[in-house]
Amino acid sequence: MRAICLIASLTLKETIRRRLWVASLLASLAVVGFVFVAKMGASVRAHDPIVQSVVPRITLILGLDVVKFFGSVMAMTLASGAIALEIERGMLYAVLYKPVHRYQVVLGKWVGVLVFALVNTLFWTVLLYVSVRVMMGKSYLETWRAPLVVLLYPVLFGTLTLFFSTFASMGLTIALSIISAGVAWSEKPMREFGIVFDIDTLMNIANNVRWIVPMNHLRRWVLEEMMVIVPERMLASQRFQAFENPPSGWEIGYVFGYIAVVLALAVLVFGKRDV
Numbered sequence: 001m002r003a004i005c006l007i008a009s010l011t012l013k014e015t016i017r018r019r020l021w022v023a024s025l026l027a028s029l030a031v032v033g034f035v036f037v038a039k040m041g042a043s044v045r046a047h048d049p050i051v052q053s054v055v056p057r058i059t060l061i062l063g064l065d066v067v068k069f070f071g072s073v074m075a076m077t078l079a080s081g082a083i084a085l086e087i088e089r090g091m092l093y094a095v096l097y098k099p100v101h102r103y104q105v106v107l108g109k110w111v112g113v114l115v116f117a118l119v120n121t122l123f124w125t126v127l128l129y130v131s132v133r134v135m136m137g138k139s140y141l142e143t144w145r146a147p148l149v150v151l152l153y154p155v156l157f158g159t160l161t162l163f164f165s166t167f168a169s170m171g172l173t174i175a176l177s178i179i180s181a182g183v184a185w186s187e188k189p190m191r192e193f194g195i196v197f198d199i200d201t202l203m204n205i206a207n208n209v210r211w212i213v214p215m216n217h218l219r220r221w222v223l224e225e226m227m228v229i230v231p232e233r234m235l236a237s238q239r240f241q242a243f244e245n246p247p248s249g250w251e252i253g254y255v256f257g258y259i260a261v262v263l264a265l266a267v268l269v270f271g272k273r274d275v
Contacts, residue, residue, distance in 0.1 A: 003108065007108025007111075008115065009112070010108075011082065015078060015113075020078070023074070023077075024120045024123075027070045027124060028123070028124060031067065031070075034063055036131075036135060039055075041055065042056075055136070056132055056137075056140075057229045060132050061229070061230065064128065064146060068150050068153045068222075070124060071121035071150065072154055074117045074121070074154060075154035080161050080165060081165070081170050083165040083270065084168060103267045103270075105270070106267045110159065113162065117158055121154050125147040140229050152255060153218060156213075156255065156258070156259060159266070160262055161177040162263075162266055163262050165266075166266045166273065167269050180212075181213070184210075184213035187209045188206075190205055191203065214251075217247065220251070221252060
């Protein structure tokens, strides 16, 4: 346990040394700027009660999408070089020659990457809620469970990218991570097109894709928790019709199981790798 904590600490120090806190700061400004732009747009029709009621809700819903994106990209960026880059630079050899097991290296890197990514994601989420409250005068604390699900995005993509990093070069790791994210994202548009044009083939593909990278299990849970503030007009849109069936508890269980299996594979693959 001590070795895992030490490697996690070194990973965090390396993250700070690489000045990734600058990216965190820029993302924070983007979150605040997003809310500010929405506020300026709503101020054009300041006397329209419908606009003043709907815009803060849409801002929060779409703002969580922004936070999910930043959190996932942050985790993927950190995890892509956690092992692969250090092997390419020869920095990991010094660690492996010490009395440290390889599984401790993987777990330490995993903890270090996720601590930084989760802290940032949580900060951006709080910043989003505070910005909506300060700029728009609206609080939606009844949606507090949605941010908890949002925190699973960096865990999912960070773990998957770390797994790729155990056997691929950094360039290939980044490519595989982007492909995985693209596969996960494709389920939503395929499902929407399948509904609009009544194409069963697209619906079947979408149903199978969501098991490969279970991002959309999380998306459905976020939408379910945000339904209490979704404007009625938005409920008729394809964005919500595509996820009309409420998620079940076992789907979150599948996500946790998926993360555990991928992490176990990362430990197994790195343990067998000839470094």
